[in-house]
Amino acid sequence: MRFEGKSALVTGAAGGIGQVLVAMLRAEGAKVAVSDRDSSAIEADAHIDGNLLDPAFCDALPGKVAEALGGLDIICNNAGVITRGDITETSDDDYNLTMGVNVQAPFQICRAAIPLMAEAGGGAIVNTSSCWGLRPGSNHPLYVMSKAAIASLTQCLGRDHAHQGIRVNAVCPNEVNTPMLRTGFAMRGYDPDKAVDELNKTVPIGHIAEPEEIADVILFLASDASRYMCGALVEVNGGKPVT
Numbered sequence: 001m002r003f004e005g006k007s008a009l010v011t012g013a014a015g016g017i018g019q020v021l022v023a024m025l026r027a028e029g030a031k032v033a034v035s036d037r038d039s040s041a042i043e044a045d046a047h048i049d050g051n052l053l054d055p056a057f058c059d060a061l062p063g064k065v066a067e068a069l070g071g072l073d074i075i076c077n078n079a080g081v082i083t084r085g086d087i088t089e090t091s092d093d094d095y096n097l098t099m100g101v102n103v104q105a106p107f108q109i110c111r112a113a114i115p116l117m118a119e120a121g122g123g124a125i126v127n128t129s130s131c132w133g134l135r136p137g138s139n140h141p142l143y144v145m146s147k148a149a150i151a152s153l154t155q156c157l158g159r160d161h162a163h164q165g166i167r168v169n170a171v172c173p174n175e176v177n178t179p180m181l182r183t184g185f186a187m188r189g190y191d192p193d194k195a196v197d198e199l200n201k202t203v204p205i206g207h208i209a210e211p212e213e214i215a216d217v218i219l220f221l222a223s224d225a226s227r228y229m230c231g232a233l234v235e236v237n238g239g240k241p242v243t
Protein backbone atom coordinates (compact mmCIF):
# COMPACT_ATOMS: atom_id res chain seq x y z
CA MET A 1 0.00 0.00 0.00
CA ARG A 2 2.61 2.52 -1.17
CA PHE A 3 0.02 5.23 -1.82
CA GLU A 4 -2.09 5.10 1.35
CA GLY A 5 -3.16 8.67 2.18
CA LYS A 6 -2.08 10.03 -1.23
CA SER A 7 -4.26 11.80 -3.77
CA ALA A 8 -3.55 11.41 -7.47
CA LEU A 9 -4.68 12.77 -10.83
CA VAL A 10 -4.49 10.58 -13.95
CA THR A 11 -5.17 12.14 -17.35
CA GLY A 12 -6.07 9.95 -20.30
CA ALA A 13 -7.62 7.70 -17.67
CA ALA A 14 -9.95 5.93 -20.11
CA GLY A 15 -7.08 4.89 -22.40
CA GLY A 16 -5.08 1.68 -22.54
CA ILE A 17 -2.35 2.65 -20.07
CA GLY A 18 -4.59 5.07 -18.12
CA GLN A 19 -7.20 2.49 -17.07
CA VAL A 20 -4.56 0.12 -15.74
CA LEU A 21 -2.70 2.94 -13.99
CA VAL A 22 -5.84 4.07 -12.17
CA ALA A 23 -6.65 0.55 -10.98
CA MET A 24 -3.08 -0.06 -9.81
CA LEU A 25 -2.84 3.26 -7.91
CA ARG A 26 -6.17 2.61 -6.18
CA ALA A 27 -5.17 -0.98 -5.34
CA GLU A 28 -2.19 0.48 -3.46
CA GLY A 29 -4.29 2.91 -1.43
CA ALA A 30 -4.36 6.13 -3.48
CA LYS A 31 -7.46 8.22 -3.94
CA VAL A 32 -7.57 8.86 -7.68
CA ALA A 33 -9.25 11.60 -9.71
CA VAL A 34 -9.62 10.56 -13.32
CA SER A 35 -9.79 12.83 -16.33
CA ASP A 36 -10.50 12.09 -19.97
CA ARG A 37 -13.04 13.12 -22.54
CA ASP A 38 -15.35 10.51 -20.98
CA SER A 39 -14.12 8.57 -17.95
CA SER A 40 -17.57 7.51 -16.73
CA ALA A 41 -16.76 3.80 -17.20
CA ILE A 42 -13.67 4.03 -14.97
CA GLU A 43 -13.97 3.35 -11.23
CA ALA A 44 -12.41 6.26 -9.37
CA ASP A 45 -12.74 8.63 -6.41
CA ALA A 46 -13.54 11.66 -8.58
CA HIS A 47 -14.30 12.21 -12.27
CA ILE A 48 -13.24 15.53 -13.78
CA ASP A 49 -13.72 15.20 -17.51
CA GLY A 50 -13.01 17.74 -20.20
CA ASN A 51 -11.01 18.53 -23.29
CA LEU A 52 -7.28 18.95 -22.72
CA LEU A 53 -7.26 21.30 -25.72
CA ASP A 54 -9.22 23.77 -23.58
CA PRO A 55 -6.63 25.91 -21.75
CA ALA A 56 -9.09 26.99 -19.07
CA PHE A 57 -9.86 23.34 -18.28
CA CYS A 58 -6.15 22.50 -17.89
CA ASP A 59 -5.44 25.54 -15.71
CA ALA A 60 -8.30 24.62 -13.37
CA LEU A 61 -7.77 20.84 -13.27
CA PRO A 62 -5.19 20.52 -10.43
CA GLY A 63 -7.22 22.85 -8.17
CA LYS A 64 -10.40 20.88 -8.85
CA VAL A 65 -8.63 17.62 -7.98
CA ALA A 66 -7.23 19.07 -4.74
CA GLU A 67 -10.73 20.24 -3.83
CA ALA A 68 -12.40 16.93 -4.71
CA LEU A 69 -9.84 14.68 -2.98
CA GLY A 70 -8.63 16.99 -0.20
CA GLY A 71 -5.11 17.23 -1.65
CA LEU A 72 -2.93 16.54 -4.67
CA ASP A 73 0.25 14.52 -4.19
CA ILE A 74 0.69 12.75 -7.54
CA ILE A 75 0.01 13.70 -11.15
CA CYS A 76 0.28 11.29 -14.06
CA ASN A 77 0.21 13.33 -17.27
CA ASN A 78 -0.61 10.25 -19.33
CA ALA A 79 -3.04 11.50 -22.02
CA GLY A 80 -1.63 11.64 -25.51
CA VAL A 81 -2.43 11.55 -29.20
CA ILE A 82 -0.35 10.29 -32.10
CA THR A 83 -0.25 11.92 -35.51
CA ARG A 84 1.28 9.86 -38.26
CA GLY A 85 2.94 10.81 -41.53
CA ASP A 86 5.91 12.87 -42.68
CA ILE A 87 5.86 16.67 -42.48
CA THR A 88 4.28 17.13 -45.93
CA GLU A 89 1.32 15.04 -44.77
CA THR A 90 0.92 16.97 -41.51
CA SER A 91 -1.65 19.77 -41.29
CA ASP A 92 -1.81 22.79 -38.99
CA ASP A 93 -4.78 21.11 -37.30
CA ASP A 94 -2.58 18.05 -36.64
CA TYR A 95 0.05 20.38 -35.17
CA ASN A 96 -2.40 22.13 -32.86
CA LEU A 97 -3.95 18.84 -31.72
CA THR A 98 -0.67 17.06 -31.04
CA MET A 99 1.18 19.94 -29.42
CA GLY A 100 -2.00 20.89 -27.53
CA VAL A 101 -2.62 17.48 -25.93
CA ASN A 102 0.97 16.21 -25.63
CA VAL A 103 2.75 19.44 -24.63
CA GLN A 104 0.57 22.42 -23.79
CA ALA A 105 -1.85 20.49 -21.55
CA PRO A 106 0.85 18.93 -19.32
CA PHE A 107 2.68 22.30 -19.32
CA GLN A 108 -0.43 24.03 -17.96
CA ILE A 109 -1.28 21.22 -15.54
CA CYS A 110 2.26 21.29 -14.10
CA ARG A 111 2.20 25.08 -13.88
CA ALA A 112 -1.06 25.03 -11.93
CA ALA A 113 -0.11 22.06 -9.74
CA ILE A 114 3.37 23.07 -8.62
CA PRO A 115 2.28 25.90 -6.28
CA LEU A 116 -0.32 23.57 -4.70
CA MET A 117 2.24 20.81 -4.22
CA ALA A 118 4.85 23.26 -2.91
CA GLU A 119 2.41 24.57 -0.32
CA ALA A 120 1.67 21.00 0.80
CA GLY A 121 5.40 20.20 1.12
CA GLY A 122 5.99 18.31 -2.11
CA GLY A 123 4.65 15.87 -4.65
CA ALA A 124 5.49 13.69 -7.64
CA ILE A 125 4.67 14.36 -11.28
CA VAL A 126 5.15 11.59 -13.83
CA ASN A 127 4.91 12.66 -17.46
CA THR A 128 4.55 10.19 -20.30
CA SER A 129 7.04 10.80 -23.06
CA SER A 130 8.16 8.02 -25.41
CA CYS A 131 11.40 6.41 -26.50
CA TRP A 132 10.75 8.51 -29.62
CA GLY A 133 11.10 11.56 -27.38
CA LEU A 134 14.70 10.46 -26.77
CA ARG A 135 15.62 9.40 -30.33
CA PRO A 136 13.35 9.98 -33.33
CA GLY A 137 11.56 7.24 -35.21
CA SER A 138 10.90 7.91 -38.89
CA ASN A 139 7.82 9.51 -40.48
CA HIS A 140 6.24 10.85 -37.26
CA PRO A 141 7.99 14.25 -36.87
CA LEU A 142 5.11 15.91 -35.05
CA TYR A 143 4.58 13.15 -32.47
CA VAL A 144 8.34 12.80 -32.01
CA MET A 145 8.87 16.53 -31.41
CA SER A 146 5.94 16.64 -28.99
CA LYS A 147 7.42 13.78 -26.98
CA ALA A 148 10.88 15.39 -27.07
CA ALA A 149 9.29 18.60 -25.76
CA ILE A 150 7.62 16.84 -22.81
CA ALA A 151 10.91 15.05 -22.09
CA SER A 152 12.72 18.40 -22.04
CA LEU A 153 10.02 20.00 -19.87
CA THR A 154 10.41 17.09 -17.44
CA GLN A 155 14.17 17.66 -17.16
CA CYS A 156 13.64 21.40 -16.61
CA LEU A 157 10.96 21.00 -13.95
CA GLY A 158 12.84 18.17 -12.26
CA ARG A 159 15.75 20.54 -11.74
CA ASP A 160 13.73 23.69 -10.95
CA HIS A 161 11.35 22.26 -8.34
CA ALA A 162 13.37 19.63 -6.48
CA HIS A 163 14.09 22.22 -3.79
CA GLN A 164 10.35 22.33 -3.08
CA GLY A 165 10.17 18.56 -2.64
CA ILE A 166 8.48 18.18 -6.02
CA ARG A 167 9.92 15.42 -8.18
CA VAL A 168 9.18 15.49 -11.90
CA ASN A 169 10.15 12.46 -13.99
CA ALA A 170 9.03 10.81 -17.21
CA VAL A 171 8.46 7.33 -18.52
CA CYS A 172 9.55 6.73 -22.11
CA PRO A 173 7.91 3.57 -23.48
CA ASN A 174 8.52 1.86 -26.77
CA GLU A 175 5.49 0.08 -28.30
CA VAL A 176 2.63 -0.69 -25.89
CA ASN A 177 -0.35 -2.92 -26.62
CA THR A 178 -3.11 -0.28 -26.35
CA PRO A 179 -5.80 1.25 -28.56
CA MET A 180 -3.28 3.92 -29.68
CA LEU A 181 -1.09 1.25 -31.28
CA ARG A 182 -3.87 -1.09 -32.43
CA THR A 183 -6.01 1.59 -34.11
CA GLY A 184 -2.89 2.70 -36.00
CA PHE A 185 -2.55 -0.80 -37.45
CA ALA A 186 -6.27 -0.98 -38.25
CA MET A 187 -6.12 2.41 -40.02
CA ARG A 188 -3.28 1.16 -42.20
CA GLY A 189 -5.32 -1.94 -43.13
CA TYR A 190 -3.54 -4.53 -40.93
CA ASP A 191 -5.19 -6.98 -38.54
CA PRO A 192 -4.11 -5.61 -35.12
CA ASP A 193 -3.64 -9.08 -33.54
CA LYS A 194 -1.44 -10.30 -36.40
CA ALA A 195 0.48 -7.02 -36.47
CA VAL A 196 1.16 -7.23 -32.70
CA ASP A 197 2.32 -10.87 -33.15
CA GLU A 198 4.80 -9.69 -35.80
CA LEU A 199 5.92 -6.75 -33.68
CA ASN A 200 6.48 -9.05 -30.69
CA LYS A 201 9.17 -10.86 -32.71
CA THR A 202 11.17 -7.61 -33.00
CA VAL A 203 11.49 -7.12 -29.23
CA PRO A 204 14.43 -8.88 -27.54
CA ILE A 205 12.40 -9.65 -24.40
CA GLY A 206 9.81 -11.39 -26.59
CA HIS A 207 6.80 -9.09 -26.65
CA ILE A 208 5.77 -5.44 -26.86
CA ALA A 209 4.81 -3.91 -23.51
CA GLU A 210 1.47 -4.59 -21.90
CA PRO A 211 0.03 -1.50 -20.16
CA GLU A 212 0.85 -3.02 -16.72
CA GLU A 213 4.55 -3.07 -17.62
CA ILE A 214 4.49 0.70 -18.20
CA ALA A 215 2.16 1.45 -15.26
CA ASP A 216 4.54 -0.40 -12.90
CA VAL A 217 7.31 2.04 -13.83
CA ILE A 218 4.99 5.05 -13.47
CA LEU A 219 4.03 3.82 -9.98
CA PHE A 220 7.72 3.49 -9.10
CA LEU A 221 8.34 7.10 -10.24
CA ALA A 222 5.30 8.27 -8.26
CA SER A 223 6.40 6.42 -5.11
CA ASP A 224 8.95 7.15 -2.40
CA ALA A 225 11.13 4.34 -3.82
CA SER A 226 12.26 6.91 -6.44
CA ARG A 227 12.66 9.70 -3.86
CA TYR A 228 16.07 10.82 -5.17
CA MET A 229 15.03 10.88 -8.87
CA CYS A 230 14.33 14.34 -10.31
CA GLY A 231 14.12 15.03 -14.05
CA ALA A 232 14.84 11.41 -15.06
CA LEU A 233 13.71 10.06 -18.43
CA VAL A 234 13.18 6.35 -17.88
CA GLU A 235 13.21 4.30 -21.09
CA VAL A 236 11.09 1.14 -20.93
CA ASN A 237 11.68 -0.85 -24.08
CA GLY A 238 12.07 -4.63 -23.55
CA GLY A 239 15.58 -4.37 -24.98
CA LYS A 240 14.44 -2.58 -28.15
CA PRO A 241 15.71 0.99 -28.12
CA VAL A 242 15.04 3.25 -31.06
CA THR A 243 18.40 3.67 -32.81
Ligand code: NAD
Nearest residue numbers: 012014015016017037051052078079080130175176178180
Ligand atom coordinates in the same frame (compact mmCIF):
# COMPACT_ATOMS: atom_id res chain seq x y z
P1 NAD B 1 -4.77 5.58 -25.68
O1 NAD B 1 -5.11 6.20 -27.01
O2 NAD B 1 -5.29 4.25 -25.34
O3 NAD B 1 -5.16 6.60 -24.50
C1 NAD B 1 -4.96 7.99 -24.59
C2 NAD B 1 -6.09 8.68 -23.82
O4 NAD B 1 -5.89 10.12 -23.90
C3 NAD B 1 -7.47 8.37 -24.43
O5 NAD B 1 -8.34 7.82 -23.45
C4 NAD B 1 -7.94 9.72 -24.93
O6 NAD B 1 -9.36 9.92 -24.84
C5 NAD B 1 -7.17 10.71 -24.05
N1 NAD B 1 -7.12 12.00 -24.72
C6 NAD B 1 -6.60 12.25 -25.95
N2 NAD B 1 -6.87 13.51 -26.31
C7 NAD B 1 -7.56 14.08 -25.28
C8 NAD B 1 -8.13 15.37 -25.08
N3 NAD B 1 -8.06 16.34 -26.01
N4 NAD B 1 -8.76 15.61 -23.91
C9 NAD B 1 -8.88 14.64 -22.97
N5 NAD B 1 -8.36 13.39 -23.11
C10 NAD B 1 -7.72 13.12 -24.27
O7 NAD B 1 -3.18 5.60 -25.66
P2 NAD B 1 -2.13 4.90 -24.67
O8 NAD B 1 -1.31 4.00 -25.51
O9 NAD B 1 -2.75 4.41 -23.42
O10 NAD B 1 -1.20 6.18 -24.39
C11 NAD B 1 -0.95 6.73 -23.12
C12 NAD B 1 0.31 7.56 -23.22
O11 NAD B 1 1.42 6.70 -23.56
C13 NAD B 1 0.27 8.63 -24.32
O12 NAD B 1 0.88 9.82 -23.85
C14 NAD B 1 1.09 8.03 -25.43
O13 NAD B 1 1.66 9.00 -26.30
C15 NAD B 1 2.14 7.28 -24.63
N6 NAD B 1 2.83 6.21 -25.36
C16 NAD B 1 2.12 5.19 -25.92
C17 NAD B 1 2.80 4.21 -26.65
C18 NAD B 1 2.06 3.07 -27.30
O14 NAD B 1 2.69 2.33 -28.10
N7 NAD B 1 0.79 2.85 -27.02
C19 NAD B 1 4.20 4.28 -26.77
C20 NAD B 1 4.89 5.33 -26.17
C21 NAD B 1 4.20 6.31 -25.47
